[in-house]
Amino acid sequence: MDRNRKRALGAAGAGALAVVVAVGIASAADAAASTLHAAAAEKGRYFGTAVAAYKLSDSVYSTILDREFGMVTPENEMKWDATEPSQGSFSYGSADQIVAHAQAHGQRVRGHALAWHQQQPGWAQNLSGTALRNAMVNHVTQVATHYKGKIYAWDVVNEAFADGGGGGRRDSSLQRTGNDWIEVAFRAARAADPAAKLCYNDYNTDGQNAKSNAVYAMVSDFKARGVPIDCVGFQSHFNSASPVPSDYQANLQRFADLGLDVQITELDIEGSGSAQADNYRRVTEACLAVSRCTGMTVWGIRDSDSWRASGTPLLFDGNGNKKAAYTSTLTALGGGGPTSSPPSSPPVSSSSPPVPSGGCTATASVNQWQGGFVVAVRVTAGSGGTNAWTVTMPLPSGITVTNSWSVTRNGNTFTNVSYNGHINPGQYTEFGLQATGTAGTLTPTCAAS
Numbered sequence: 001m002d003r004n005r006k007r008a009l010g011a012a013g014a015g016a017l018a019v020v021v022a023v024g025i026a027s028a029a030d031a032a033a034s035t036l037h038a039a040a041a042e043k044g045r046y047f048g049t050a051v052a053a054y055k056l057s058d059s060v061y062s063t064i065l066d067r068e069f070g071m072v073t074p075e076n077e078m079k080w081d082a083t084e085p086s087q088g089s090f091s092y093g094s095a096d097q098i099v100a101h102a103q104a105h106g107q108r109v110r111g112h113a114l115a116w117h118q119q120q121p122g123w124a125q126n127l128s129g130t131a132l133r134n135a136m137v138n139h140v141t142q143v144a145t146h147y148k149g150k151i152y153a154w155d156v157v158n159e160a161f162a163d164g165g166g167g168g169r170r171d172s173s174l175q176r177t178g179n180d181w182i183e184v185a186f187r188a189a190r191a192a193d194p195a196a197k198l199c200y201n202d203y204n205t206d207g208q209n210a211k212s213n214a215v216y217a218m219v220s221d222f223k224a225r226g227v228p229i230d231c232v233g234f235q236s237h238f239n240s241a242s243p244v245p246s247d248y249q250a251n252l253q254r255f256a257d258l259g260l261d262v263q264i265t266e267l268d269i270e271g272s273g274s275a276q277a278d279n280y281r282r283v284t285e286a287c288l289a290v291s292r293c294t295g296m297t298v299w300g301i302r303d304s305d306s307w308r309a310s311g312t313p314l315l316f317d318g319n320g321n322k323k324a325a326y327t328s329t330l331t332a333l334g335g336g337g338p339t340s341s342p343p344s345s346p347p348v349s350s351s352s353p354p355v356p357s358g359g360c361t362a363t364a365s366v367n368q369w370q371g372g373f374v375v376a377v378r379v380t381a382g383s384g385g386t387n388a389w390t391v392t393m394p395l396p397s398g399i400t401v402t403n404s405w406s407v408t409r410n411g412n413t414f415t416n417v418s419y420n421g422h423i424n425p426g427q428y429t430e431f432g433l434q435a436t437g438t439a440g441t442l443t444p445t446c447a448a449s
């Protein structure tokens with residue numbers, strides 16, 4: 001069990017009912033989650049970071065990564081130049097390394113990015129028209145197929161809209177293949193990996209402005225015409241010239257109201273001290289206030305890992321120490337300290353049975369498509385909260401589970417992983433699995449300790 005969620009359970013005298021009750025209530029009032037991902041998970045969100053494959057061997061880096069984060073985005077390793085360095089010849093070594101690390105540590109993966117005007121290999125830069133369009137579609141299909149079942153969400157198209165007041169598409173060789181190139185990319189991604197959420201991702205769209213209005217119009221049109229899109233990513237690279245917009249939450253909300261998930265995908269905020277901490281707090285609170293804001297990702301771990309390191313925009317300093325911005329983010333997520341004060345004296349037992357310190361319920365929601373499905377299971381703690389939980393969910397015969405996340409699976413038995421065993425009373429966490437075949441009706445039952 002995560003040492004941050006270990007409980008001091010040893011003091012209970014087995015015979016005394018009043019003492020047992022006291023322990024149960026003390027558990028409920030125990031320290032809040034003490035890592036970013038654990039705190040976010042208690043709010044039904046993920047907390048992620050961009051990861052560079054070559055840094056995984058740095059123990060300071062990987063220790064923070066595995067302690068604090070439940071979602072990873074390869075910072076460069078899944079881009080077109082990295083994955084298809086020569087046409088038709090695919091190279092997945094570094095990206096596979098990140099995915100393997102994530103799977104070994106119960107983390108999920110945001111794929112970044114299938115189609116983008118930057119970071120194209122030289123051969124693609126030399127293409128145009130139909131040849132480029134076909135190469136792009138093949139690239140999307142091949143990469144999404146390679147990672148099928150392993151990606152929580154793909155940034156299918158990145159940064160396709162122009163800056164400034166024009167409110168139109170960015171000129172690029174991809175754009176010049178025809179205005180429908182974005183929806184073609186989304187359809188190819190859906191065909192290749194039906195279970196991955198498909199996102200459009202961009203920067204300077206964090207508040208309402210001409211650029212975000214143009215994205216909003218495209219997404220509205222996609223929803224109206226049935227183009228497969230599940231989410232919009234808001235990169236959220238902020239500094240004094242590009243501060244957190246005052247309408248940040250409202251902008252997230254208006255996209256969510258289109259029937260999409262929204263995600264904060266590349267958060268970094270230049271600055272230091274309390275001003276930076278306050279901006280991180282605002283961003284975190286905005287995501288929590290939008291029910292379809294499913295999670296947030298910072299664009300690197302330590303300041304020294306950042307693409308703009310001189311701006312010290314991240315949550316850990318160059319030595320891996322937590323900054324004020326870390327604390328404000330964790331606090332905004334509801335973590336970091338006691339959620340309520342323990343009782344000042346042991347409660348008096350009554351004739352009615354005490355509220356059990358364990359207890360949980362589980363519900364499953366299934367997204368079924370031709371030949372496969374994804375199940376999201378929500379585990380909600382009873383009045384005593386949980387230290388650990390086990391869900392039993394009979395699965396139909398004939399299916400094959402291809403992937404699961406945020407859980408340890410043994411047949412039909414699903415047990416919490418290190419960061420989500422602790423659930424405060426009435427709060428919930430979620431885990432999931434993907435399988436081939438037909439789910440039918442799934443009826444999970446939950447036991448907690």
Ligand code: G3I
Binds near residue numbers: 075076118119203307
């Ligand atoms: O790995 C080579 C190294 O071998 C070489 O010596 C060095 C010389 O420049 O370059 C290294 O590659 C660099 C790579 O980062 C890894 O550090 C590339 O030149 C550099 O262009 C690349 O920059 C990345 C940038 O995207 C590329 O567009 C940044 O790391 C990455 O943080 C940044 O991320 C983007 C998102 O994908 C999209 N949104 C904006 C965000 C920030 O720019």
